Amino acid sequence: MQVYRSLAEIPSGFGPCVAAIGNFDGVHLGHQEILSAVVREARGLGLQAVAITFDPHPERFLRPERAPQLLTPMEERLRLLAATGMDAAVVLPFDEWLAGLTADEFVRGILVERLAVRSLHEGGNFRFGCHAEAGVDELKQFGATFGFAVHEHEPVYVRGLAGRGLAGRGMEVSSSAIRALVAAGDVRRARWMLGRPFAMRATQARGRGIGARLLVPTVNLAAYEHLLPALGVYVTRLTVGGRCFQAVTNVGNRPTFGEDSSAVESHILDFEPVEMDEETPIELEFLLRLRGEVKWPSPEALKAQIMKDVGKAKRFFRLAG
DSSP states (O other): OEEEOSGGGSOTTOOOEEEEESOOTTOOHHHHHHHHHHHHHHHHHTOEEEEEEEESOHHHHHOGGGOOOOSSOHHHHHHHHHHTTOSEEEEEEOSHHHHTOOHHHHIIIIIIIITOEEEEEEETTOOBSGGGOBOHHHHHHHHHHHTOEEEEEOOOEETTOTTSSSTTTOEEOOHHHHHHHHHTTOHHHHHHHHTSOEEEEEOBOSSSOOOSEEOSSEEEBOOOOSOOOOSEEEEEEEEETTEEEEEEEEEEOOGGGSSOOOEEEEEESSOOOEEOOTTOOEEEEEEEEEEEOOOOSSHHHHHHHHHHHHHHHHHHHHHHO
8 A cells, every 4th residue: 555644745646536534543344344435436446545544633733632542553554544455545744734724625625636536435424624614515515516426424333332322233333432442441342343353562661681582471561652451451462573372461550569660561371482672563452351450468469360360361262262
């Protein structure tokens, strides 16, 4: 997938194309449905399939004090967008200039003149233009004026997430809903909405004497600025050095040992030594929350609980096959 990180990088004569616009945080099942429709139409018409997104997230520019922690950093988001079959991604720097564009200026200057959009696919809650002045209805009017089609997609609901969705339809898939689930530690239901386990990508924490190989079954991850699950113990899957391991992971502050020290620490269940240094990428997938974080009366009590956690995790992997 070709990535353009500004309007200046887009070559002259780009397009025509079929596109979708959004933040695409998580590239969840709702996003995937829209992006799949973009790819299908683009292939049928012999055009490029293009995802138009923003960096930073608009909320981080407009309201930084209220901006959400993201499910997927930009590089991971681009990897997931590429996996949907998109031909190109246009990453627009969200700055004062872009925030100040009217809906007409955005459509005329970017969609029509720079990208030659012939068809757009959007969800019904899509907003654009200065102060989010326009929505899908206005976008359709622009399409009629400038000669591009607009396809509005219905929300995607996940069955089994009853309680807050429409009767019998489950819960509507959205980035904000997934963030809330992850923040609450409900990685199982977040997985249903994402279509894959919630994951973080990081490296080994520095200053722990790591050589060229990982020789112990414990991995401490470097500080992570994006969204993490609620404090607690999780069944996880750890991929490092091309190897995938079963693991139990603690996200927390290590309260049993006195002064809090925030950490994400994984204990590998099926450990084998693996090539690894402080720059080796690590992917940690969260599969199930076992319990919340507890301050145990002694290290011995903590060790006994860890053995129980390990037993539950091994049973999970046995049942999962």
